[in-house]
Amino acid sequence: MAVVILAFYIGVVNLVLMFVSFSLLSAPGLAYGLTLLGVAPLWFFATYRAERYLLARTRWMGIRFGLEPGAGRYALLASWHWGLTLLTLGAWHPRLRFALARYRHDRMWFGTQKLAQGGDWRMLYPAYVHVLIGGALTLGTFFVTAGDVNAFLIGLEGEDLSEVAPLTPFWKMFGLSIPWLVYGLVHYSVESRRLLVSHLSVGAVGLDPQPRVGWIFWIAISGNVLRYAALFALVIVAAIALVGLAFAAGATAEQLEGDDPMALLRVIGGGLPDWVPLAATALFYFGIFLLWNVLTHVFLTMPTWRHYAATLGITGPGKLPSIAQRARDESREAGGFAEALDVGAAI
Numbered sequence: 001m002a003v004v005i006l007a008f009y010i011g012v013v014n015l016v017l018m019f020v021s022f023s024l025l026s027a028p029g030l031a032y033g034l035t036l037l038g039v040a041p042l043w044f045f046a047t048y049r050a051e052r053y054l055l056a057r058t059r060w061m062g063i064r065f066g067l068e069p070g071a072g073r074y075a076l077l078a079s080w081h082w083g084l085t086l087l088t089l090g091a092w093h094p095r096l097r098f099a100l101a102r103y104r105h106d107r108m109w110f111g112t113q114k115l116a117q118g119g120d121w122r123m124l125y126p127a128y129v130h131v132l133i134g135g136a137l138t139l140g141t142f143f144v145t146a147g148d149v150n151a152f153l154i155g156l157e158g159e160d161l162s163e164v165a166p167l168t169p170f171w172k173m174f175g176l177s178i179p180w181l182v183y184g185l186v187h188y189s190v191e192s193r194r195l196l197v198s199h200l201s202v203g204a205v206g207l208d209p210q211p212r213v214g215w216i217f218w219i220a221i222s223g224n225v226l227r228y229a230a231l232f233a234l235v236i237v238a239a240i241a242l243v244g245l246a247f248a249a250g251a252t253a254e255q256l257e258g259d260d261p262m263a264l265l266r267v268i269g270g271g272l273p274d275w276v277p278l279a280a281t282a283l284f285y286f287g288i289f290l291l292w293n294v295l296t297h298v299f300l301t302m303p304t305w306r307h308y309a310a311t312l313g314i315t316g317p318g319k320l321p322s323i324a325q326r327a328r329d330e331s332r333e334a335g336g337f338a339e340a341l342d343v344g345a346a347i
Helices: 002-025 029-055 071-087 093-105 126-144 146-157 168-198 213-248 263-269 275-310 317-322
Strands: 063-067 108-110 113-117 200-202 205-209 312-315
Touching (some): 002 029, 029 063, 029 071, 093 113, 093 126, 093 168, 126 168, 168 200, 168 205, 213 275, 275 312
Antiparallel strands (some): 113 200, 200 205, 205 312
């Protein structure tokens, strides 16, 4: 189903949008925007089905989780709230987050016991204050320094360094407003999750999460530094190894100079067909993406999961033995859109 719908959308609808965009505006911007709007409901649809697929295969203390069908209504709800969020420049997001969480949690089961999302959307706004302040400062700074930024870009295009404006506008944005906005986003992510989970109940059993914003912020910073450093180190080592193999194969410095990026592999390959170096380059290229996913899981995903698990408490655990096992939910319908749109179902 995903192949048929996405192939039609990308191959026909997107082609028509690109043609119209180039014909009317001589630019693809309109087509890109309309394509994104068309794919967004499918992405929300896939997200819900992926969560149902994962919960059907998740157990705690041997008891299965489950999620009721409802991907279509979820896609409509998410599209409506995201539209309001964009129109309000992000101010609606706490309402969006609570509405989507309540829709999912109220349809979720742990064994024979249904979950219930308590609380109210207004409880998320205090955690959103830093995002609003950082966003307002960033937007205001951008408008105030727009002229200086434009002069800086014009100077770079002219390649006349004497005409390049100072970097003052960038330091104004990156020095205060953007770091504030980044911290606000991390703070909001952690605090909103804590508030939602603390108001989530499974019958008489409740949850008491106590994640630390500073620790999650440190995981985000150190994890990104480590994964970029590891990937950069691998690329450097691979480049050095290729040059070493080329010289070992008898190449000279003159042979390795020039604008042909395949010259290095062609020298190493010797008498091999041209497709061999090309295939090796393709394998290395896709290997970088695979390695990036592995590094993300090692340095960001797992440390974050570990922290949330270590700081999670349970209230009323004596009621857990009264929860019985639920019937197996095959939920086979997640493998199409969830995989095609990469919403994390492969985990």
